[in-house]
Amino acid sequence: MMVGCFVSLYVISPKLTGLTVVVLPCLVGAGALIGSFLRRLSRLAQEQVAKATGVADEALGNVRTVKAFAMEERELRLYAHEVDKSCEINENLGAGIAIFQGLSNIALNCIVLGTIFAGGTLISNNELSPGDLMSFLVASQTVQRSLASISILFGQMVRGLSSGARVFEYLGLEPTIPLSGGGRIPYHSLTGRVDFMNISFSYPTRPGHQVLKRFNLTLPPCKTVAIVGESGGGKSTVASLLERFYDPTSGVIMLDGLDIRTLDLCWLRGQVIGFINQEPVLFGSSIMENIRFGKPEATDAEVINAAKQANAHRFITGFPDGYNTVVGERGVTLSGGQKQRVAIARALIKNPSILVLDEATSALDAESERVVQEALDRATRGRTVLIIAHRLSTIQGADLICVMSNGRIVEAGTHLELVSKGGLYSDLIRRQRAEGQR
Numbered sequence: 001m002m003v004g005c006f007v008s009l010y011v012i013s014p015k016l017t018g019l020t021v022v023v024l025p026c027l028v029g030a031g032a033l034i035g036s037f038l039r040r041l042s043r044l045a046q047e048q049v050a051k052a053t054g055v056a057d058e059a060l061g062n063v064r065t066v067k068a069f070a071m072e073e074r075e076l077r078l079y080a081h082e083v084d085k086s087c088e089i090n091e092n093l094g095a096g097i098a099i100f101q102g103l104s105n106i107a108l109n110c111i112v113l114g115t116i117f118a119g120g121t122l123i124s125n126n127e128l129s130p131g132d133l134m135s136f137l138v139a140s141q142t143v144q145r146s147l148a149s150i151s152i153l154f155g156q157m158v159r160g161l162s163s164g165a166r167v168f169e170y171l172g173l174e175p176t177i178p179l180s181g182g183g184r185i186p187y188h189s190l191t192g193r194v195d196f197m198n199i200s201f202s203y204p205t206r207p208g209h210q211v212l213k214r215f216n217l218t219l220p221p222c223k224t225v226a227i228v229g230e231s232g233g234g235k236s237t238v239a240s241l242l243e244r245f246y247d248p249t250s251g252v253i254m255l256d257g258l259d260i261r262t263l264d265l266c267w268l269r270g271q272v273i274g275f276i277n278q279e280p281v282l283f284g285s286s287i288m289e290n291i292r293f294g295k296p297e298a299t300d301a302e303v304i305n306a307a308k309q310a311n312a313h314r315f316i317t318g319f320p321d322g323y324n325t326v327v328g329e330r331g332v333t334l335s336g337g338q339k340q341r342v343a344i345a346r347a348l349i350k351n352p353s354i355l356v357l358d359e360a361t362s363a364l365d366a367e368s369e370r371v372v373q374e375a376l377d378r379a380t381r382g383r384t385v386l387i388i389a390h391r392l393s394t395i396q397g398a399d400l401i402c403v404m405s406n407g408r409i410v411e412a413g414t415h416l417e418l419v420s421k422g423g424l425y426s427d428l429i430r431r432q433r434a435e436g437q438r
């Protein structure tokens with residue numbers, strides 16, 4: 001329609017049309033400049049809304065900790081502050097869009113006034129008839145209306161584009177470690193031997209801090225290897241690398257002699273490695289669904305069997321709704337020991353060849369620890385096991401105990417060998433005993 005109007009304007013008066021064509025690009029240029037400023041503001045507004053939502057999400061997700069420290073007021077103030085900031089940016093954005101639309105209307109009306117003025121001059125010079133000027137004004141009204149609609153649409157487009165840009169930014173993100181693709185080892189020929197070979201590693205967020213330094217360790221098939229050592233020494237990092245939450249900066253991790261980077265990650269995490277950590281996270285669904293999370297196609301009988309292996313069947317059947325008991329958000333309605341046993345059942349249901357226990361009992365009291373330890377002892381039989389432990393009493397039966405310090409293993413042997421050696425391990429034992437007696 002715009003093109004048609006411009007053709008008719010040109011036929012009526014090439015001079016007036018020429019004037020319009022000179023003025024319009026200047027206006028479009030100014031509009032584009034204001035537009036890019038508004039787009040930046042809109043993006044800022046989106047980010048601020050996300051930040052405010054993050055604060056609310058964190059406070060609600062950790063509501064017990066917030067209550068325990070009587071921090072409701074502080075969290076409320078923090079959220080109100082972020083919401084106020086978001087409100088302010090959105091108000092500025094609204095004002096910006098309003099000014100943009102107002103200015104574009106003024107500019108368009110100035111064009112009409114300018115046309116009347118220039119047309120009047122042309123009439124006085126007998127270059128244009130009054131009828132042609134009227135026709136020109138009517139035709140240019142159509143162009144003006146179209147431009148006014150575009151300016152309104154532009155305001156909506158600015159918001160839409162920046163929201164869309166954030167969505168597409170996330171949609172376009174590629175995981176640094178691809179989730180699928182790569183080889184699999186047939187279940188009957190998988191032995192579960194793991195070799196960490198010359199591993200060096202720094203977390204991407206702290207590239208200057210080397211957590212592991214030429215770290216070497218072998219987990220022999222069906223044996224239990226424990227890693228102990230000072231806090232922050234890199235023990236959990238070893239487990240994270242085996243799970244491929246990160247890839248080592250240098251060195252190779254082998255599973256049955258194959259570099260794990262060449263293996264299918266879904267298969268590795270879903271079927272080969274069972275991971276149980278200190279603070280198991282459950283979903284707000286039933287116990288049955290939580291255990292089945294480890295193997296979605298498992299039958300009810302398989303779920304119950306896994307729960308029995310994890311010492312969880314008795315307490316689950318003690319609930320009025322049994323396996324259909326809903327555990328609440330993150331499992332808040334279960335005790336620490338019960339949650340841990342559901343998590344063990346969830347890991348066992350996939351019958352993993354390798355089990356990683358990252359301080360699985362350190363958050364429990366003595367009685368819960370006994371029941372959970374019993375379940376773990378049963379669960380570890382016939383599997384390659386990596387235990388990361390704080391309490392040395394729980395790993396004395398391990399086939400190999402490795403003491404970590406400064407990102408590498410400094411001592412290795414059985415409990416008795418290490419105690420008789422009188423090195424770092426016996427120091428750790430002495431210190432823990434002294435702490436226990438205090």
Ligand SMILES: Nc1ncnc2c1ncn2[C@@H]1O[C@H](COP(=O)(O)OP(=O)(O)OP(=O)(O)O)[C@@H](O)[C@H]1O
Nearest residue numbers: 203205206211229230231232233234235236237238
């Ligand atoms: N996601 C992360 N990003 C950056 N640095 C991290 C991250 N996780 C751990 N670290 C750092 O890496 C080092 C090793 O941490 P790691 O959790 O492996 O130690 P740990 O031996 O398991 O400690 P603990 O016994 O206290 O659990 C620490 O200095 C820690 O601050």
